[in-house]
Amino acid sequence: xxxxxxxxxxxxxxxxxxxxxxxxxxxxxxxxxxxxxxxxxxxxxxxxxxxxxxxxxxxxxxxxxxxxxxxxxxxxxxxxxxxxxxxxxxxxxxxxxxxxxxxxxxxxxxxxxxxxxxxxxxxxxxxxxxxxxxxxxxxxxxxxxxxxxxxxxxxxxxxxxxxxxxxxxxxxxxxxxxxxxxxxxxxxxxxxxxxxxxxxxxxxxxxxxxxxxxxxxxxxxxxxxxxxxxxxxxxxxxxxxxxxxxxxxxxxxxxxxxxxxxxxxxxxxxxxxxxxxxxxxxxxxxxxxxxxxxxxxxxxxxxxxxxxxxxxxxxxxxxxxxxxxxxxxxxxxxxxxxxxxxxxxxxxxxxxxxxxxxxxxxxxxxxxxxxxxxxxxxxxxxxxxxxxxxxxxxxxxxxxxxxxxxxxxxxxxxxxxxxxxxxxxxxxxxxxxxxxxxxxxxxxxxxx
Amino acid sequence: xxxxxxxxxxxxxxxxxxxxxxxxxxxxxxxxxxxxxxxxxxxxxxxxxxxxxx
Numbered sequence: 001x002x003x004x005x006x007x008x009x010x011x012x013x014x015x016x017x018x019x020x021x022x023x024x025x026x027x028x029x030x031x032x033x034x035x036x037x038x039x040x041x042x043x044x045x046x047x048x049x050x051x052x053x054x055x056x057x058x059x060x061x062x063x064x065x066x067x068x069x070x071x072x073x074x075x076x077x078x079x080x081x082x083x084x085x086x087x088x089x090x091x092x093x094x095x096x097x098x099x100x101x102x103x104x105x106x107x108x109x110x111x112x113x114x115x116x117x118x119x120x121x122x123x124x125x126x127x128x129x130x131x132x133x134x135x136x137x138x139x140x141x142x143x144x145x146x147x148x149x150x151x152x153x154x155x156x157x158x159x160x161x162x163x164x165x166x167x168x169x170x171x172x173x174x175x176x177x178x179x180x181x182x183x184x185x186x187x188x189x190x191x192x193x194x195x196x197x198x199x200x201x202x203x204x205x206x207x208x209x210x211x212x213x214x215x216x217x218x219x220x221x222x223x224x225x226x227x228x229x230x231x232x233x234x235x236x237x238x239x240x241x242x243x244x245x246x247x248x249x250x251x252x253x254x255x256x257x258x259x260x261x262x263x264x265x266x267x268x269x270x271x272x273x274x275x276x277x278x279x280x281x282x283x284x285x286x287x288x289x290x291x292x293x294x295x296x297x298x299x300x301x302x303x304x305x306x307x308x309x310x311x312x313x314x315x316x317x318x319x320x321x322x323x324x325x326x327x328x329x330x331x332x333x334x335x336x337x338x339x340x341x342x343x344x345x346x347x348x349x350x351x352x353x354x355x356x357x358x359x360x361x362x363x364x365x366x367x368x369x370x371x372x373x374x375x376x377x378x379x380x381x382x383x384x385x386x387x388x389x390x391x392x393x394x395x396x397x398x399x400x401x402x403x404x405x406x407x408x409x410x411x412x413x414x415x416x417x418x419x420x421x422x423x424x425x426x427x428x429x430x431x432x433x434x435x436x437x438x439x440x441x442x443x444x445x446x447x448x
Numbered sequence: 449x450x451x452x453x454x455x456x457x458x459x460x461x462x463x464x465x466x467x468x469x470x471x472x473x474x475x476x477x478x479x480x481x482x483x484x485x486x487x488x489x490x491x492x493x494x495x496x497x498x499x500x501x502x
Contacts (some may be wrong), residue, residue, distance in 0.1 A: 067490075074483050078476075103472050108463030145491035408491065414501045424497045 056419025193350020
């Protein structure tokens with residue numbers, strides 16, 4: 001018997017509802033696994049920072065890194081998501097932030113909202129990544145308590161405010177200046193690098209870094225292979241980060257956060273090309289495995305702002321430029337500015353983040369934005385870069401200065417000398433194979 | 449006790465105590481307090497550790 005019109009209409013309605021639900025679930029699945037992949041960034045930074053430490057400080061560096069991640073999670077729930085939703089226009093909150101308040105109905109399991117949890121989770125991992133960038137620069141002499149406060153400030157407040165301004169569909173950097181930063185070169189990396197710069201000015205160097213005549217000594221990492229593996233893990237996690245930067249649109253072309261159409265395919269092309277370019281550029285100019293691997297990261301960061309639209313060989317060239325310049329920038333920071341950046345965070349993230357924002361203005365000027373927003377311009381990118389620089393530097397400098405005054409910033413000299421693992425943790429990382437710290441010839445025991 | 453619903457038809461927010469805002473505020477307050485106290489404890493542990501070095 002032929003189906004009636006009513007029966008057919010009911011079937012169509014059922015199919016439409018089913019299709020819509022499938023799209024919703026696909027979105028959840030996509031961001032969920034991108035978030036899981038991003039946890040590898042933290043496994044990577046853990047290896048990277050522990051490897052870069054001297055043996056006597058390795059566990060303290062690891063604990064610091066893990067605690068930053070742990071404290072970012074609840075604080076981003078308490079106020080970080082509210083900041084992102086509520087501050088697109090500057091420093092005054094709007095009612096758009098209300099769904100991000102920690103008691104809002106969207107901030108928990110909700111059958112009418114399949115998206116907030118996975119978006120919140122992805123942003124939380126972005127936040128923790130930002131704090132991890134800062135944490136490497138300050139290893140081996142920062143107090144854990146002061147560090148946790150600074151990590152929360154950077155990860156759950158400062159960078160996310162920058163994201164509300166410049167990585168948001170209605171943020172003022174986009175609406176007024178046409179700012180374009182697909183992969184958060186400025187919003188995450190430049191802000192974190194500038195924050196680290198502000199803190200390092202007040203924190204001071206590790207004991208033994210500088211001689212009386214101002215020349216710098218090399219405080220060698222105790223485990224370079226661990227650094228290399230750590231950086232590779234960061235690269236894997238970076239793919240999750242970049243995937244989460246794409247906005248999945250059900251049944252239509254995906255877009256970036258600014259609403260401009262793009263493909264995941266563009267990330268496939270350009271991330272790999274920038275990564276390869278960064279490694280090759282860094283190796284060509286340093287022959288140093290630490291800088292070679294950092295160059296891979298630097299390459300991606302340098303191309304990050306335009307990964308959605310570069311011609312792939314251009315991504316390679318930009319990545320090469322980033323990788324080739326980081327060691328020189330680091331030399332300037334360490335030897336001329338006399339700032340003891342233990343892992344080159346200012347060079348890799350701050351400098352390459354700045355470069356990444358500016359090259360979009362150089363090579364993609366005129367790229368249209370959606371609606372009435374201005375197109376991409378060099379001036380818009382420069383304004384965005386300077387805003388990120390100031391937004392990162394100012395709170396890093398001011399709050400670390402305050403922590404210094406109240407003696408919450410730097411560990412005492414005697415703790416640095418015997419090593420933070422014995423002084424603070426207290427545990428030995430290598431009880432059978434390390435060179436034992438001693439004072440007056442006698443081997444030291446862990447504090448009770 | 450914590451369930452905000454008695455049936456699933458038409459359910460939206462279904463997290464524990466979603467229908468009791470005051471309880472949500474108390475739980476939120478406890479979680480904030482735990483976070484702050486943990487930071488204070490980190491600071492106290494450091495202070496004690498450094499005192500022993502003197």
